[in-house]
Amino acid sequence: MHNNTIIEVKNLKYKYRVSRRINIKNEPLVEFKEALKGISFGVSNGEKISIIGPNGAGKSTLLLNIAGLLDSKYREGNIKIYCIEINEKNIFNIREKIGFVFQDPNDQLFSTTVFDDVSFGLVNFLVKKKDPMAKDIDFIKDKVKLSLAKVNLFNIENESPYFLSFGEKKLVALATVLSYDPEIFILDEPSSNLDPANIDNFINLLKEINKTVIVATHNLDMAYEFSERTIIINNGLIVYDGNTKEVLQNKELLEKNNLRLPFSLKYI
Numbered sequence: 001m002h003n004n005t006i007i008e009v010k011n012l013k014y015k016y017r018v019s020r021r022i023n024i025k026n027e028p029l030v031e032f033k034e035a036l037k038g039i040s041f042g043v044s045n046g047e048k049i050s051i052i053g054p055n056g057a058g059k060s061t062l063l064l065n066i067a068g069l070l071d072s073k074y075r076e077g078n079i080k081i082y083c084i085e086i087n088e089k090n091i092f093n094i095r096e097k098i099g100f101v102f103q104d105p106n107d108q109l110f111s112t113t114v115f116d117d118v119s120f121g122l123v124n125f126l127v128k129k130k131d132p133m134a135k136d137i138d139f140i141k142d143k144v145k146l147s148l149a150k151v152n153l154f155n156i157e158n159e160s161p162y163f164l165s166f167g168e169k170k171l172v173a174l175a176t177v178l179s180y181d182p183e184i185f186i187l188d189e190p191s192s193n194l195d196p197a198n199i200d201n202f203i204n205l206l207k208e209i210n211k212t213v214i215v216a217t218h219n220l221d222m223a224y225e226f227s228e229r230t231i232i233i234n235n236g237l238i239v240y241d242g243n244t245k246e247v248l249q250n251k252e253l254l255e256k257n258n259l260r261l262p263f264s265l266k267y268i
Contacts, residue, residue: 006184006212007043007066012036012077014061014070035061037236038077043212050223050244051216053233054258059216060103062233063186066214067100081184096125099177103188105161105169114164114172115157118144122179147175152201167193174202185213191222220262224248232257 015032035058043049051059064070066079068091079086081094099121102108111117119140126134133139144157151171161169170193177185191199199222206213206226217223223230223244230247232240234257240247247253248262 004045005042006045006082007214008078008080008083009042009062009066010040010078010080012039012062012065012075012079014058014065014075016061016074032074035236036065039233039236039238040077041231041238041241043214046210046212047229048206048213048227049215050227050230051214051233052218052220052223052230052259057233058236059233060188063100063188063214063216067098067186068095069100096128097183099180099182099185101170101173101177101185101187101190103192105166105173108173108176109161109169112160113157114148114159114161115141115144117161117172118147118157118175118179121176125180143179144175147179148172150178150205151175152198165193167195167198170194171198181211183211185209185211187213187215189217190215191217191219220248220254220259221264224262224264232259234258 013034014036015034018031018033039058039062051062053059061070065075066081068079068086072088081097084090084094086094109117111120122143123134123140141157148154148156151174153168153171153175156164156168156172161172164172170190174187174190191202194202199219203222203225206215206222213226215223215227227244229242230240230244231238232247232253239257240253249265251261254260
């Protein structure tokens with residue numbers, strides 16, 4: 001690994017419990033599905049990485065593990081963030097460094113107003129740092145407004161997230177992370193259900209974020225535009241890790257992994 005490696009994943013395996021039933025001897029029998037089968041890679045500070053692959057490949061499972069959001073008892077292997085191996089004791093401190101945007105924004109938005117959702121992470125971050133700005137309501141309001149403006153949303157602070165469209169909820173979920181400016185951004189299918197204009201805005205936003213950014217996506221045009229490095233995962237294993245422009249022009253490799261050329265390259 002390079003000296004500036006801030007995320008190190010080594011031989012990561014993860015399984016989900018999929019059912020529990022009784023065998024013919026009336027004994028409990030638990031069945032598992034192996035989602036990750038030995039993933040290893042490192043992420044350098046400031047890298048922008050796309051993780052792609054077919055449905056069920058293990059992309060979301062990988063991101064959730066890096067963020068420490070899955071039950072560790074089903075995990076094997078090691079994950080280090082800033083050279084610290086994550087465990088049950090330190091995971092809450094490590095999560096402060098990570099901004100995670102869920103694939104389904106309904107897993108992330110829980111407050112009665114957009115303002116409360118976007119400010120929640122920011123206020124908690126400031127309180128934990130014992131920063132007096134946590135009590136400065138004007139500062140908080142300005143931060144919330146700026147974060148929403150970055151995702152092309154305006155004057156919706158007092159609206160209920162419940163009544164927003166799914167695409168708008170996705171943008172609000174991203175704004176909740178932008179508000180406290182974490183060191184690492186991890187986003188799971190962030191562009192799904194966004195209209196073309198907001199996808200373009202989102203790509204530009206990712207380019208401007210001067211932080212480490214990891215995005216799992218089916219939108220290969222977005223991957224082509226924003227990331228220098230792409231990792232392909234299929235059936236719980238890494239099948240490619242390298243230059244984005246090279247792999248997303250490799251029609252044979254993409255099709256072998258149930259992927260297609262980015263739309264922007266199909267007619268070149």
